[in-house]
Amino acid sequence: MSHTVEKIGGTSMSQYQAVRDNIVLHKRKPGEYYQRMLVVSAFGGITDGLLECKRTGAPGVYATFADAEDDSAWEQTLDNVSNRMAQINKEMFGLSPERALADSFLNDRIAGIRDCLHHLRQVCAFGQFQLEEQLLTIRELLAAMGEAHSAHNMVLYLRQSGVNAVLMDLTGWRTDDALPLDQVLEQALERFDLSTQLPVVTGYAHCKEGLMSRFDRGYSEMTFSRLAVLSGAREAIIHKEYHLSSADPRLAGEDQVIPIGRTNYDVTDQLSNLGMEAIHPQAAKGLRQQDIPLRIRNTFEPDHEGTLITTDYRSPSPCVEMVAGRRNLFAVELFDQDMVGRVSHYAECFTDELDRMKLNLVAKDMNANTLTYYVSGNRKKVRRLVSALQHRFDNADVNTHKVSLVSAVGSDMSIPGLLARSVGALNKAKVPVRAVHQSLRAVEMQFIVDDEYYQQAVVSLHDELVQTHAETVALAVA
Structure with missing residues (x-):
């Protein structure tokens, strides 16, 4: 049986016990944990703190750095986010040895980002260098921090339960060259054995195309999609905190809506246009072309099959889904x-x-x-x-x-x-x-x-x- 590539959203990642119990371990024996790859988002709210709040626009580290006249404002914002990430480490690992590993990883990355931003400020004090020309690079550096933190933590967390989880870090931390996305992914895939290892993949991938410039906060879905296409996945799966349902349960009532069950990629395009992305249209394109089914599952209902999205599906009889x-x-x-x-x-x-x-x-x-x-x-x-x-x-x-x-x-x-x-x-x-x-x-x-x-x-x-x-x-x- 071939493998699956599975994306886990930020809200689900914050419920890390549910990710472990409902997604990784659920009804599986130790030898059955593999033939999968997990593409993870940052823990809920962390990317908002690193960039800006997606819902309200409140400034994070990036927005504060871009607008601040001195270093105190963005440094304080970076400290605030770092403290929140350290708190997540404490909640996940308590006093276990993994806590020290998680904190060391976090501190090293935060220190690197801090040094980078300081040096950039100093360089841009000279008139020949313009801060605006570097802002997109800074945005990508900060966004990558969120996924690196969550992926590294999840590897440590799953290892505590006997899973041979390994980190697939695509963030390009301290690398010199930016390769095309497909080449980045192909080189990464060569380093792992899916029959005995469970790669936990950073949702952000540093590449020549610049995912942030093209997809902004939707970059993790492109990483997920291309990974599924290039590795020849049997199925692509997105784990969310809710089902893809017949209406928003907050409006129509939780007891009134029903999971869709089956639909096609044409419908997901319409939903994307409404701002309700099951998956980004460009991410869906590759899956569609390779005829890879996409399944949307509820993290908190592991026995439910969720919604299966395929290229050629049409409802048995005409209906509104x-x-x-x-x-x-x-x-x-x-x-x-x-x-x-x-x-x-x-x-x-x-x-x-x-x-x-x-x-x-x-x-x-x-x-x-x-x-x-x-x-x-x-x-x-x-x-x-x-x-x-x-x-x-x-x-x-x-x-x-x-x-x-x-x-x-x-x-x-x-x-x-x-x-x-x-x-x-x-x-x-x-x-x-x-x-x-x-x-x-x-x-x-x-x-x-x-x-x-x-x-x-x-x-x-x-x-x-x-x-x-x-x-x-x-x-x-x-």
């Missing part, structure tokens, strides 16, 4: 009488400005004289976008509205009357619909609603399109 959405979007509406017959020119200019402002396009619609783009980003960037569009098109009216997008998603939604049922459910729940998008491919149907109606829209569509279908199927089986 999931109701998902995205809040806090801006509808940017460009109306110009001169647009008639020239929509493509306006669309090209609109897209150019979006790229320049680094705003993410989620959906769009158009008619003869109006383009409406639904974008995610902060209000300041949206204001700049509006100003730029008004500057380019003197006679245009540009307006913005705060909205949410709610989607019905499925591998095959070619259901007669589905749109009418959906609109009827929203109307019954007293949710005003601002816009509707339905594509010919029948994998997604989108509804634009005012932001205040987001939860009502999710719940009403889930009740009508998912629960009703599930109850009908249950009755037919009975």
